[in-house]
Amino acid sequence: MCGIVGYVGDKQAAPILLQGLAKLEYRGYDSAGITVRDGDAPAEVVKTIGKLHNLIEKTDEGRALVGTCGMGHTRWATHGAPSKTNAHPHVSGNCTNSGSGVVESEVVGVHNGIIENYQELKAKMERHGYHFYSETDTEVLIKLVDYYYKKYQMGPIDALAKTIVRVRGSYALVVMFADHPDKLFVARKDSPMIIGVNDSESFVASDVPAILSHTRNVYYIGNLEMAEINAGEVTFYNLDGDKIEKELTSIEWDAQAAERGGFEHFMMKEIHEQPQVVLDTLHKYIKETEDGLKIDLSDVGISDDEIKSFSNMYIVACGSAWHVGMEAQYVLEEFGDFLVRVELASEFRYRKNRLPEDSIVIIISQSGETADSLAALRMAKEKGVKTLAIVNVMGSSIAREADYCMYTLGGPEISVATTKAYSCQLVCMFILAIKFAEVRSCMTETGNYLEELLTIPDKMNKVLEDKERIQWFASKYSNARDIFFIGRGIDYAVCLEGSLKMKEISYIHSEAYAAGEMKHGTISLIEDGTLVIGTLTQSDLYEKTLSNMMECKSRGAYLMGITSYGKYDVEDSVNFPVYVPKVDEHFIGSLAIIPLQLLGYYLSVSKGLDVDKPRNLAKSVTVE
DSSP: OOEEEEEESSSOHHHHHHHHHHHTGGGOOSEEEEEEEOTTSOEEEEEEESSHHHHHHHTTTTTTOOOSEEEEEEEOOSSSOSSTTTSSOEESSOOSSTTOEEEOOSEEEEEESOBTTHHHHHHHHHHTTOOOOSSOHHHHHHHHHHHHHHHTTOOHHHHHHHHHTTOOBOEEEEEEETTEEEEEEEEEEBSOOEEEEOSSOEEEESSGGGTTTTOSEEEEOOTTEEEEEETTEEEEEOTTSOEEOOOOEEOOOOGGGGSOTTOSSHHHHHHHHHHHHHHHHHHHHEEEETTEEEEOOTTTTOOHHHHHTOOEEEEEEOHHHHHHHHHHHHHHHHHHOSEEEEEEHHHHTTOOSOOOTTEEEEEEESSSOOHHHHHHHHHHHHTTOEEEEEESSTTOHHHHHSSEEEEOOOOOOOSSSOSHHHHHHHHHHHHHHHHHHHHTTSOSOOHHHHHHHHHHHHHHHHHHTTHHHHHHHHHHTTTOSEEEEEESTHHHHHHHHHHHHHHHHHOOEEEEEEGGGGGGTGGGGOOTTOEEEEEEOOTTTHHHHHHHHHHHHTTTOEEEEEEETTOGGGGGTOSEEEEEOOOOTTTTHHHHHHHHHHHHHHHHHHTTOOSSSOTTOOSSOOOO
C-alpha cells in the first residue's frame, strides 16, 4: 500500500520521481504528491488527488520543478479521507495552503505505514505550539521530527532516532531538511523500503520496479534502522546513532521484466509468463542426478534432520497465498501423513493457543512484506517455533527474518491480482510435500512425482492455447450479478482462488463453496441464469461434485465445468465445458486455475474496468 520514491543525484529529480511513481501504481493509491529542492532554495511541493496523470500534467511531466533532490508519494488513505490536503508530502510548518507550493518548512517528508499513537503525539505537539492542517498521522510524524531537531539542536539522524523510539506502529519514512538540501534521510520499521545506488545517484523506493531502469544495486534497510543518503553514497545507522555496514545486493530482474511487453495489461502478460516462471522455480529445486531426479533444498537452508523433527505444520498466509496453503494441505497430509493446519495470518497472529515446539510455521507471501503475515512469523519465532518463508522478493522482511527461506522465481508481478506468483508458490508447496514425505519415510520413490511436476509448464501452455473460448464465454456473461464456484478437496481450493480472481477485478459478486455444502443454504440463492462453475479434476470426487452441479442446473443455473481430458460425459451435463491436460491429480490445480484466471480477466476487460489496478485494492498490504 502506498508508494515512495526518492532521488538524489546529478539529474533533474522530478521526471525520475514521476517515472518511479508510475511503476508503483499497482500498490494502490488515491492521491499523489511530489517535492523537489534546488540547492538552498525552499522545497516546492505539488499534490493532486486521483490518478497519477493528474500530478504529471500539473508538473508538466516534472519539467515545472527544478532540483536534483526530491521525493514522491502515492497515498492510500488511512487517517483522513482522500484529498489534496491529506496527500503527501507533508511539511513541518504551519501552512495555510495545505502544504502545497513553495514551503519554508525545516522538514518535508513522506511516509508509508500507520502511527498508532498519533493522537497522543499530536496533542503533545499542539501543546508546543504546532498547528495541523491535515487529518493524517504522517503530518504528526513530520512535525515530531522537526520538534526534536530544533529542541536539541541535533543532527538529522539523531532527530530521527529520538522520533522513532516514541512512535508506535509501522513506517517507511523519508525526509528532507532545509539545512541539508542535497540529502535524504530515511527510517524504517515494518513497512518496505529499498535503497538503490549507482556511481552518481541514489534512490529510495517501496519496491524494486520503481528503480530498475536506473540501477539493480540495492541495500535493504532493516527494522529500526536509519540512513543518510547522498548522491551515489549511503550511510546506515542504528538507533544509537552508530554507523552500521550493509551488504549491497544485485537484483536479477531487468527493467523489461516490469514492462507490459506488448500485452494490453500486466495481468495478461503475467498469466502468459506462468509456464516459464514455474519452470524456473521447479528447476531451482529439482536437480538431475546420477540416481535420477532429486529435490535440493540447500538454498532453503533446511536439513533432512530438521524436517524429521517436525510433527505439526501450520501454513499461514493471506488472500491468494492462503488459497495456496489450502490446496497444498490436501497434498501434504496425504503424502506426509501428518497434521497440517492452514491459518489466515490476520487470525493466527491473535490466537492464544500454544504452538507445539515440534511444529514448523510456513509463511507464504509474494512481497515478503505483508503486515499480518510478518506479525504471524514474529509471533511463531517468539514461541520458539521454526519458520519457513515462501516469498518472491529477495531481501524482503519475511525472507530475512524466517529461519528458512524458499524463493519463488516469479520476477516482478505488477498486476494487483496475482497469477504467476500464486502458481510459483503452489509448485514450491508441492516440492515441500514430496520432500517432507520422502524424509519422513512416507514415500520411497519420488521420481514419478517429480517428473509429473516438470510436465506442468508445457501443459500450462496448452491451456493458454484455448483462451479464445474463455474470451467468448466471458463476453456472454459480462452482465452476471452472481457467480458460484463449487468443488471438493483440491477442487474446492481451486475454486477459492477462482472466485477471488473474479470478484477482485470484475466486481461481480462471487463465492466459492465446498460442493457438499450447497444444500446447507447456498442453493437457495440459485435462480434462472445464475452461473455456477464447477471444478471436476479429482476422480474419486468427480461424480459427487457433478451431482451437486446438476442440482443447481435443475433450479435454472447455467453450468461451466472444468475437468481434464478423458471425462467426456461432462459435455452431456454442463453447458460450457473446459478441459485441461491430464497430470497427476495432486498437482492438477496448477492447470485448472488458469481458465479461471482468464475468465476473471476477460470479464473485467469486457466491462471496461481497470484490470491491473482494481478499485480499493493494493498489491502489498503492509498495514493491518
